[in-house]
Amino acid sequence: MSEESEGVCQECGRDKAKIHITDFIDGKPVKKHICQKCYDAEGGMPSLSSSDLFAKLVGIIAPEVKKAGRQKCSDCGIDYIEFRQSFKFGCAKDYVLFKDALDELFEDIHGASHHTGRVPEGKAQSATGTKQRVEMLNRELAKAVEKEDFERAAQLKRKIKQVEQSSVGSIKK
Amino acid sequence: MLEALKNKKLGRWLQGGPQDDVVLSSRSRLARNIAGYPFLTRAGKSQVARIEELVHKKILDAGFKPPLQYYRLDRIDPFDLRLMVERHLIARNHADSDLVRGIAFSEDESLSIMVNEEDHLRMQTIYGGMQLAEAADAVIKVDNILAEHLPYAFSADYGYLTACPTNVGTGMRTSVMVHLPAIMMSRDMDKLTRICEDMNLALRGLYGEGTHGAADIYQISNNVTLGITEQEITGHVETATKLIVDLERDIRDSLKTKHGKELDKRLGKTLELLHNIKSISSEEALNMLSLLRMGTRLGLINELTESKMDELLFMSLPAHLQTIARREADSVKRNEMRASYIRKNLKSLENKNEET
Numbered sequence: 001m002s003e004e005s006e007g008v009c010q011e012c013g014r015d016k017a018k019i020h021i022t023d024f025i026d027g028k029p030v031k032k033h034i035c036q037k038c039y040d041a042e043g044g045m046p047s048l049s050s051s052d053l054f055a056k057l058v059g060i061i062a063p064e065v066k067k068a069g070r071q072k073c074s075d076c077g078i079d080y081i082e083f084r085q086s087f088k089f090g091c092a093k094d095y096v097l098f099k100d101a102l103d104e105l106f107e108d109i110h111g112a113s114h115h116t117g118r119v120p121e122g123k124a125q126s127a128t129g130t131k132q133r134v135e136m137l138n139r140e141l142a143k144a145v146e147k148e149d150f151e152r153a154a155q156l157k158r159k160i161k162q163v164e165q166s167s168v169g170s171i172k173k
Numbered sequence: 174m175l176e177a178l179k180n181k182k183l184g185r186w187l188q189g190g191p192q193d194d195v196v197l198s199s200r201s202r203l204a205r206n207i208a209g210y211p212f213l214t215r216a217g218k219s220q221v222a223r224i225e226e227l228v229h230k231k232i233l234d235a236g237f238k239p240p241l242q243y244y245r246l247d248r249i250d251p252f253d254l255r256l257m258v259e260r261h262l263i264a265r266n267h268a269d270s271d272l273v274r275g276i277a278f279s280e281d282e283s284l285s286i287m288v289n290e291e292d293h294l295r296m297q298t299i300y301g302g303m304q305l306a307e308a309a310d311a312v313i314k315v316d317n318i319l320a321e322h323l324p325y326a327f328s329a330d331y332g333y334l335t336a337c338p339t340n341v342g343t344g345m346r347t348s349v350m351v352h353l354p355a356i357m358m359s360r361d362m363d364k365l366t367r368i369c370e371d372m373n374l375a376l377r378g379l380y381g382e383g384t385h386g387a388a389d390i391y392q393i394s395n396n397v398t399l400g401i402t403e404q405e406i407t408g409h410v411e412t413a414t415k416l417i418v419d420l421e422r423d424i425r426d427s428l429k430t431k432h433g434k435e436l437d438k439r440l441g442k443t444l445e446l447l448h449n450i451k452s453i454s455s456e457e458a459l460n461m462l463s464l465l466r467m468g469t470r471l472g473l474i475n476e477l478t479e480s481k482m483d484e485l486l487f488m489s490l491p492a493h494l495q496t497i498a499r500r501e502a503d504s505v506k507r508n509e510m511r512a513s514y515i516r517k518n519l520k521s522l523e524n525k526n527e528e529t
Contacts, residue, residue, distance in 0.1 A: 018269070076211045076212075077215065078215065086214065087337065088212070088214040088291075088336050089212055089214070089335075089336055089337075089338070090211055090214055090215035091210075092206065092212075092326040092328070095328055095330075095331055095334055095341075099330075102338075105338065106331070106338065106341070106399055109397075109399075110341075110342065110397045110398065110400055111373075111397060112397075112400020112401070113330075113331075114330060114400055115328075115329070115331055115332030115333075116400055116401065116402055117332055117342060118313070118316075118332075120316075120320045120325045120327050121317065121320060122319075122321040122322075123321050124321055124322050124323050124324045124325075125324055125325065125327075126324050133329075135329055136329055
């Protein structure tokens, strides 16, 4: 177990390294292990985060970056470079804003860029969600028919009807 | 210490299941975020607190049966947090975070819901032995219940939206915990890594990323979450696990037939050592107990029952030892406590055997 072997901060060499980030130094990603104090002292962000130089460097490492541009999300305030650096989205809207670049990134990570799994069902889901849900269920229905899985197709038809009906009136905005 | 964790048997998943000579447990988790709120990476302190409050309330409203216990992790003892990590109720990240956050779990610990970990919600089910399909079905049921109360961040293109791009789509991470002492002993790691690479699965140590295979226990889980259905994910992990189980069993059998004497000697020595040891680190203990676990499963050790063996193994982890002792201890003290705990348990098991 790692209880005895926790690393020490690379900045102050004193406290336990709690934060593990990837910084970019001379265009190369470098793993940094630092303590909370040193992290806070740097303003919580690695040194080069938003400079044009940094954007260029990320552009070299992550080619899809050009497609995303440098537009900031109006909800959470991050742009694609910042996302690429932390590898964390700030909010759901980023997925729409960065779409052009994301399809390529998701192909790299997942070998796919389109969801084929389950769709949320339930009273709490939003009205726009309903429209998407019906679209997805229809797509699944087409797949089931193609596979001649008629039991599944009948099940899906019932579900589509249910979802369409439940969206009338009962959705709170 | 939390009442819910005190004087209680280990989670149901530790009490065995199908193919538990190799597969310790099967786990399935789903990551979800609430529509209309930023992800935790960009949420301010008060927003984080509001999300916790909302999700907490909705989990209680959902009326799970039997009811779940809920705890605010930022309000409980750090020691209890470590205990929860060792029991696989929460992820290590969740324990180490400083956000307002919580955990809901069922009495038998087969279901837990982490609130404000990396995503607003992470629900997981964990069952003993090889029960991947069962675990996946169960967590989907939980998801359906919560979907009646919480609007999820979802898009038709990308599915369930998560803070990290590696979870997007299904948000599903399905994994097995496997005990692979024979593969490790035979240095046949290559075959193991190849199976995982071929099927695009991740291989990790006992407590997630960056930990090595203490006690020869490894986790195998899916990497891909987008463009794949929940059934396909579960199916891939299941197929790979079957191959790995066969590999481990084959090597165990050939070890027994070809090197039976040597193995017997090593097991005897290990048992004797543990009977007399005065102090032992958790890593050493786990490695020795791992060997004994295999010996037990191969029928080479009669003194130990299989379920007792697993309990001994997990109780040798640092925080659990302190539970037994009911006090906090430093690592020197812990190593002594661990040795004495193992000595006592081995002895009691032998006594029982002599009676029968």
